[in-house]
Every structure is written in C-alpha cells, then in structure tokens.
Amino acid sequence: MRSTTLCLPVQGNPAERILLGMKKTGFGRGKYNGFGGKIEDGETPEAAAVRELAEECGIVAAESDLEPVGRLVFTFPARPEDDHDVQLYIIRKWQGQPAETSEMKPVWFAVGDIPYNEMWADDSYWLPAVLKGKKVSGEVYFSEDNEEVDGITIRTE
C-alpha cells in the first residue's frame, strides 16, 4: 500500500478558512482536495508534506509548523493499486501566496462553506472534526465505483 500525505492550510485557530485545491491531474482529478501525495523512498512524511505544498500550490512551509492531525487508510476493492495510507496535517503558517500550478488550482473556503459535494466522499465524515481541533484515525472502504463510501470507521480524540 502506498504512503501519502494530505495537508490542509487553514487560517484561524479554531479554523475559519481552509485552502483546498481543485486537482487537475492524477488521483482525485476534478475534486477539491487537500495538498499532498506519495512519500518517496527515504523521505519522511513531514518532508513529503512540505514538498507537495510547494509543488501543488507554491507555498513554502517549515516541517516544524506542520500539525499532525491523524491518519486514514483508504481501501479501493476495485483498484487495490490505489489503496493508500494517509498522514494528515494542518498548517497555519507558511511563506508565499498560494498560486495555481499545473497540478492544482487553490481556492479559499469559509469552514461553513466547504464544497463537500465536489470532494472525496469520505471528507465530510472526518474533516469537520479536524477543523474543530480533533485528531482522527480511521479506515475508509470505497464501493466498486471507487467514488462512494461503502464502509467507514473514524475515531476522534
């Protein structure tokens, strides 16, 4: 199973706005997503999270500013090669302005106005808790269409 990162830039504590990216290529294309991707061989999860923030929306973050907020395991029975294990982070401090890249178009949303119907179907189950300051862990099983959630367990702390 591949190991990945997902980082959510937010403003405010508790969060008032969240930066999401409309993914233009690859996994999750056409959906608003957090920023992240594969952890390369020899790379720490934090280094991968910082690298992906820069590659996907052009912001420069320090690893020490990443707030670990949990871990999710995604299983796609119809596409086992897409199964992945995601380390989740929030970040509130960085340098530079978010900018569109070849991979993503970044857009700010108020936390009360998050476009869950244009996101991965599992996000509405765990993102509200993360934005309220909770840590989450869980497992998500997708249906045969790789879109709907067939089973989900989310634990919060």
Ligand SMILES: Nc1[nH]c(=O)nc2c1ncn2[C@H]1C[C@H](O)[C@@H](COP(=O)(O)OP(=O)(O)OP(=O)(O)O)O1
């Ligand atoms: N169900 C889901 N809900 C969610 O919110 N984010 C998900 C998700 N499934 C995957 N992601 C995120 C996590 C991670 O940031 C990314 C998947 O990583 P991948 O490495 O497969 O992506 P990419 O196609 O961007 O590849 P690289 O950037 O080349 O590593 O999509």
